[in-house]
Amino acid sequence: MGRKPTNLDLYKLAFSHTSAAKENSDGFKESNERLEYLGDAVLGMVIAEYLFKRFPYKDEGFLTEIRSRLVSRESLGQLARKIGLDKLVVYDTKRKTALSFKYLHGDTMEAFIGAIFLDKGIKFCSKFITRNMLNAHIDLKHIIDNDNNYKSKLIEWSQRQGKTVKFDMIDEKGNSHQKQFKIQVLVEEEIVSSGVGFSKKNAEQDAARRACEALNI
Amino acid sequence: MGRKPTNLDLYKLAFSHTSAAKENSDGFKESNERLEYLGDAVLGMVIAEYLFKRFPYKDEGFLTEIRSRLVSRESLGQLARKIGLDKLVVYDTKRKTALSFKYLHGDTMEAFIGAIFLDKGIKFCSKFITRNMLNAHIDLKHIIDNDNNYKSKLIEWSQRQGKTVKFDMIDEKGNSHQKQFKIQVLVEEEIVSSGVGFSKKNAEQDAARRACEALNI
Structure with missing residues (x-):
């Protein structure tokens, strides 16, 4: 991610799939799902801003459509595998056939973003998304052209x-x-x-x- | 909003409903719809973070549900009227019966948030949402209890x-x-x-x- 984590526990949590979740001292079962919820919202905002500024004369229908393609679970899953997150996620292998595993990598990507956001704040997280995801791995032109x-x-x-x-x-x-x-x-x-x-x-x-x-x- | 606007044009745009939109010098028809798209994403993130921190032991199902109640067009519309945005929005009165007017106030609220975000940055905008919206006008307990x-x-x-x-x-x-x-x-x-x-x-x-x-x- 380009900088040393401050709170390592956040990242450990981001890589804990619900199938391997353990109860914490308060009896709450901790997995990466709450971080995923947060990361999804952060990603949505950062990409909304990025597209808003990059395409000043496109209407909100276009912006919404391109954003939903960028943050689809499929495209996030690909990205997670590209940057090697699939090797870090911890899950219960016995349950691997279950349906919720279909989105394992995309969901982990979101949880990772949630962890970066909490650990480093919105400015750093926004730069991470723009540089390490969008600019490094996404072919925006291809995504826009592949309308059909x-x-x-x-x-x-x-x-x-x-x-x-x-x-x-x-x-x-x-x-x-x-x-x-x-x-x-x-x-x-x-x-x-x-x-x-x-x-x-x-x-x-x-x-x-x-x-x-x-x-x- | 608690501070003087820097770029007044942004706010003027936020209050321009699409029915009253005019073409700019580049031939692009400007209305508040792009700002609404941006404000929606900003609001979604700020509220996601707020609920995440306020309810450390609630699962993502709960957080998602409460967030969707908070940002529903109905509740944003009510809020817009409470803070007087309904008196500022400019629209074509001849078209007022059209369906898109149902969401006029809620959409304006989102566009206003988009304008604050662009004008003052995420930190100020986040404080605005937390203080002037959530803490000042929203009865969170009531929203949570009114499940049925x-x-x-x-x-x-x-x-x-x-x-x-x-x-x-x-x-x-x-x-x-x-x-x-x-x-x-x-x-x-x-x-x-x-x-x-x-x-x-x-x-x-x-x-x-x-x-x-x-x-x-």
Whole structure:
């Protein structure tokens, strides 16, 4: 992270998955989940500010969409593995097949950010996110251009699997000036995910991205 | 806000609703929506930190739930009116019936926070949120205790209106150790909202709260 930790316990906690959590002296079971909650909020803010300043003439629909791609569990998980966090996290191997492990690395990334924030404060943490994550490992242009990826990814998967995929618009809010759409993804007539966006295309992408996450595609 | 603004233009922008937006010299239509996006993220982080520190032995499910109640558009709207922001926002009165006006005050509150953040930095903004919002105007105990409010509120409303309300569980993720539920609210067999939570009860509350917001109850 570029500097020595002050409070090492925070980082130990950040790498303690709930499956390996122990009770502390007050009888509270400590795992990295509270840090993950905090890190998620810190990351959300730092990336919001970063995109706000980097794209002064893009509207909030664009900023929201790019942010949600940057902080998706999939992309955080990749990042965690790139910087080697996957080797530090402690979990109960007997439970490794459980569903909550799907997000193990992404969640650890968030908890790590929560620990840095508490240990070093928002300024350092913000620099860490910008330098060590965004500038070092993220190809922003690629992320912006890969607008259509999730829908095609989902459709290709369904063709391989011989399953039906349907996109249903379930909600439309606002007037012509500012509309928001909500679209649901159904696989084999079962609801898998829903997504929102300021255009039908964006809502479809959002829903498709969530479907890919939910289905582990 | 407790201090003189440095960059007054930021605040003017924060109070410009999209219905009254004008193009700037670069041809970009400026309204408070970008500031609202930023303020939402800042508010989310500051409240996440506040609750994290105030409730050291509460799990992330509790923290997430209380935070979402604190930053709901309804509660932000109330707050905006309490501190008089509703008198400052500029909008096109001809369009006032439009749906996007439902959130006018809550959105302005977020944009105002975005402006303070850009003008004065995160430390001042964080103090503003803690002192002028949380400590001055929010009854946290009341918010925590009013767990059941939204479901009863929705059911009472439906009885007055003679409409059917149904809660359907549409998703269940995770293992017995850590489960997440997703519940949908249907009014007259039409989907109105969905909510998530670490227990069925919490998911129902979340869904009911969103339904109350969507239906203006």
